[in-house]
Amino acid sequence: MAENTLILGLQWGDEGKGKIVDNLSESTDIVCRFQGGHNAGHTIKVNGDKTVLHLIPSGILHQNTKCLIGNGVVLALDALQKEIENLKEKKISFSNRFFVSSACTLILPSHISLDKVKDKKESIGTTGRGIGPAYEDKIGRRAIRFCDLGQPEILKKKVQTLVGYHNKLLENLYDHDTHDSDAVFNELMEFKDLYEEYCVDSQEIMFEWINNDFSILFEGAQGTLLDIDHGTYPYVTSSSTTAGGVSTGLGVGPKFINKIIGISKAYTTRVGEGPFPTELFDESGALLAKKGNEFGATTGRPRRCGWLDLVLLKKAIFINSVTDLCITKLDVLDEMEEINVCINYENGSPIYKSFEGWLTKTEGITDFSKLPEKAKIYIQFIEQFVKCNASIISTGPSRNQTIIR
């Protein structure tokens, strides 16, 4: 059997999943997204050229790699269209290599309105992309799915019912403008081309790919601590960001996942509201934000920064059955005189172990033995604490700034 690998975030997202998925896609037949939507922002840098992907799997830059958006993803067709157009401008081709599950839940403009008005009251700090309300409708069995574009008459009725429901919420609960369901329907039909070109029965093609021994990479979005069940509820996203999400979001049983790479930054960041015990409010935090260029790839919001939390990391490794750890953004710590990691909690406050900074440039190093001794000590401590080997270490945003051990 070919090796199938899951890559997912172990923190609150933005761990560098896009960069690592792109790096490993070179030698992979297929890359699939299985949850989330265009709330994700996955950055890839190749020869100085930056690409940010929100919906399209991060294997798309490799012409021989196929990409699939699985049924677990909530799909905004306008966002997808824009992303395809941007990539086509970069001479990326899509024919016979890009597929979208017919069972994807569609995000409507009224989901976006609901997300924004709800967040004004609930203060989760969502990305405002309609993700939560779309998943609510999916679970409520009233969602519009991608396959519905194939039956316009039925679609029209479904849109009337769903938008009617959204309008009641918008008007009565939030005193907000309503949406015209005919306009929503017409807008959906404008994306008929996407349906005709890319809509597939993803269960069927997954079955075929797995049985034909293609190697598959499953690309997680968000991170473990944003998981709807295992994250810092209610400050989470509305999908299963953890390993279990692959099976439901693509229709692939767990035994077909051979390797699970969990990604953690060498420190921690979080966008939006919610608990963050190791958050820094001092100069060290400001240095991480500046050196790490910590601004959200989707909303541009500044990311909150703090030390690495090994207690949470160990838990995240367990929840996902992580087999290999990947540590990213090691180079961001290059100028830190002192580096702390949380190794315990006492009365709810983090207890830190302190490391001397290496104060040497690690950016771009591709060979573990070339890292400064103090950086090796830092990594080895993390590995021993969480009982998992760091088989990938990232030392810069570019594809080749990577140590693979």
Ligand code: GDP
């Ligand atoms: P994702 O959502 O997990 O794919 O991560 P994002 O793309 O949102 O955020 C990661 C950011 O860090 C992006 O700007 C990447 O280009 C950048 N990045 C990834 N790995 C490294 C690294 O090892 N060093 C540095 N300095 N930047 C990195």
Ligand code: IMO
């Ligand atoms: P990637 O894939 C970081 C956060 C939002 C908010 C919470 C809920 O790039 O790592 P949502 O719009 O999903 O309902 O917002 O989740 N969030 C992310 N934070 N990276 C992401 O994706 C995120 N996607 C959502 O900031 O706190």
Ligand code: MG
């Ligand atoms: Mg991101």
